[in-house]
Amino acid sequence: MPTRSLAAVNVHIFRYKWHFLGGVLFVILSTLLTIFPAQLVRYSFDLVNEGIDLYHLFAGTQAQAGVYQLFGRNVLFYGMLIIGLALLRGIFLFFMRQTLIVMSRLIENDQKNQIFQHYQSLPLSFYRRHSTGDLMSRISEDVGRVRMYLGPGIMYFLQLVVLFILVVPLMLMVNVRLTLLTILPLPILSVTIFYINNLIEKKSDDIQRALASMTTFTQEAFSGIRVLKSFVRQQDSLEQFTVATNEYKDKSLSLNFVNSLFFPLIMFLVGISTVVTVWIGGQEVINGTITTGTIAEFIIYVNLLTWPVTALGWTSSLVQRAEASQARINEFLDEKTDIVSRRDVSQEIQGDIVFDHVSFTYPDTGIKALRDVSFRIKPGHTLAIIGNTGSGKSTVAALLCRLYDVTSGDIQVDGVDVRDYSLTSLREQIGYVPQDVFLFSDNIRNNINFGLNEPNEERMAQAARDADVYENIIRFPEGFDTKVGERGITLSGGQKQRVSIARALVKEPKILILDDSLSAVDTKTENAILDSLQRVMKNRTSLIISHRVSSVKLADQILVLDDGQIVQHGTHAALMAEADGLYRALYERQLQTEAVNE
Known part of the structure; x- marks a missing residue:
């Protein structure tokens, strides 16, 4: 019955083999208790016919009353026996479902956990190729169809096989x-x-x-x-x-x-x-x-065979759909991530970051985001990266967090290639505030404490102050217990960004990356956040990525990217001194924009 694609679930069936074997046993027992009553019905019918004939045969004699009593006792005995067997069969049917259907539910649960765990191990390039709806359908609808094969499909198929093996020979023996x-x-x-x-x-x-x-x-x-x-x-x-x-x-x-x-x-x-x-x-x-009892027996057999035979067409359809669904699941499970650690290095990071002739092309689109980029951030220093939209700024952050691997060149942290670090060790020591802010449908407290294994109220409050969002939060009726809604919809854009910054700061990371994380706040709030971050950035390697010149004033050095290449590198004063440089052009353009807005 299983096909090549469905062979992948055999490992799950073997894990719950006692459920499966128990289910087979209860299918056999319940089927036997289905067949016996049919034979008892035949005996009962024949007994009734014989009893009526005897009753009329002894008409007018004293023996007629005895025949009647004997006839009544036999009919009562067979009736009670049929009822008893029906009750016993009901018990076995209960255990049949409690083994096979429960097995299918357990496997469904294991498959969902397996797929979800596998999803989380896959690189970002995988998520750029597949829609959320497709991912959701495979973990819900496709797994559900496989469960229907594992539960009702197998159960009814076993019932059909056992019934045919036991019933058809009995019928052939009669006529x-x-x-x-x-x-x-x-x-x-x-x-x-x-x-x-x-x-x-x-x-x-x-x-x-x-x-x-x-x-x-x-x-x-x-x-x-x-x-x-x-x-x-x-x-x-x-x-x-x-x-x-x-x-x-x-x-x-x-x-x-x-x-x-x-x-x-x-x-x-x-x-x-x-x-x-x-x-x-x-x-x-x-x-x-044959006797009239045999006709009654055959009618029961026909009715017994009807549902399993009907279910055969249904289960065949279930198998077809389960095969297609499992093939889709296997397609994802067979995808392996190439973002794996080469040496599994776990050590405390000091924050000496080196990009050495790094080039990167997005694997799914073929867009060349970085071209021969080289720079260094010394421990405890702050580097700002600025440039127009699409210049490759965010790609630098993604590569440092090892969400992608470089196409050529290498990235080192404390002299160790990031590809040699344990992914958990590397990412736990980086506080990353992404460009696209995402908050979970939970309260503010849990969103800020998201990166902590053990939540700390004092650290959470301090992180909120450093992100200049503490006063906003405590003014909410429920404070830190305020629900933020789906994707943080109940908060303003600036509040969401600041909660996201607090989420990164509460980890007290060795490396802090702010990827255009102040774009939704006004200049006054931006200055307040940057002033607070001065304390946080002290003795901590920081990377500020922005398209706004005003956001990079805390940086020791500034990189200017254009079309994936470094076109300028230096301090604010040095870059402003270059009259025809991109940095100065960006600065003057943004000053004009602010003047117009005022």
């Missing part, structure tokens, strides 16, 4: 002709279910896509309601939404039509088997080859 004619419609039923189920699944996928499109449109409309109102596009938006809802409605009605045919078709094919059993069985009874 070959009746058996063959009775089970003849069942393969047709299975094939029909397979094709109808595939059609249902396809239409369900279409509905999900239509729903996702409608949901996305609605979310964007609500998020951008101010834009909609200001451009007076409400009617146009309503018309587009109506188109989306009509598409969803049409697809839903189409699925409902197929579902409406599904169960009547099953009942029709099952009914054919029942009619054949009664018709052919009746002829055999007339011929004296």
Whole structure:
């Protein structure tokens, strides 16, 4: 039953082998307890016929009352026995689901954890190639489809196999002709279910896509309601939404039509088997080859086989979908990160940073971000990198944190190549404030303490003061326990940046990287933050990346990048002395912009 792609889950099945083997045992026991009552029903029917005949045979005699009592006791005995076996079968069915279905849930949990852990090990280039929606679907929808194969798929397939192995020989032993004619419609039923189920699944996928499109449109409309109102596009938006809802409605009605045919078709094919059993069985009874009890037994067998055979078409569809989903999961799990430590060096960093003829090309886009860049930051010093948008400033920070590896050249920290450091050791000692601020949907306290294994209230408060956001936070009704909402939506742009700076400072890192982290604050707040950072930067290697000249005044040295190359390098005074230099041009342009804004 498993295919090549699904062979990847065998390791999980082996981990829970006792659940699997227990499930097989309970499938066999529950099936045996399904078959025995059918035979008891045959004995009961035959007993009733014989009892009625005997009762009439002894009519008018004293023995008739004894026959009646004996007949009643036997019927009661068989009835109680059938009820007892049904209860016992129910217990085994419970344990069957508690083993096989629980096994599938445990494997689903393990797979989700495995995929999530693997996601986190992959480099940033992986996330630039794949959308968030695709990543989410593989860890939720695809894993769910694999679980359906591991749980219901395997369970119903085992039931079918065991039933056929046990029931069909019993039926053949009673009457070959009746058996063959009775089970003849069942393969047709299975094939029909397979094709109808595939059609249902396809239409369900279409509905999900239509729903996702409608949901996305609605979310964007609500998020951008101010834009909609200001451009007076409400009617146009309503018309587009109506188109989306009509598409969803049409697809839903189409699925409902197929579902409406599904169960009547099953009942029709099952009914054919029942009619054949009664018709052919009746002829055999007339011929004296079988009894009426045998017809009742066969009808029970047909009904027993109907659901597993029906499920065979369904489980075949499940296997197909699980195979496709597991292939998508395997595609991600087979991707390996090339950001691994060569020597696993773990040591305390002093902060002597050297870029030696570093060039870098983004692997997914082919954009050459840095070209033969060389510089050094001495321990405890501050270097500023400034330049126009797209000049390669942020790439320097990404390479130093080893989010990417250099294409050529090398980067050393304290004389050790960053590729030789343990990734955990290197990144734990770097405080990185990224250009794109991201806050988690949690309270401010947990966002600031995110990088600490053991939260410290005193360090958290001091980090907030150094980032000039402490006064803002304590003015909130819930202070540091204020929820910031999705991606920090309840905070202003400047507040989000300052909370992000506090998150980096609370680690008390050996190397501090500020990647355009003051772009959303005004000049007054920027000066207050920079004044606070003077204490933090003292005796700490710092890298300030910005497109604003005003943000780099604390730097000992300034690098000017243009199109991935260093075009100027020196102090503020030295760079301003170069009349035709890019730094001076940026400075004068920003002065003019500030004058206009005032």
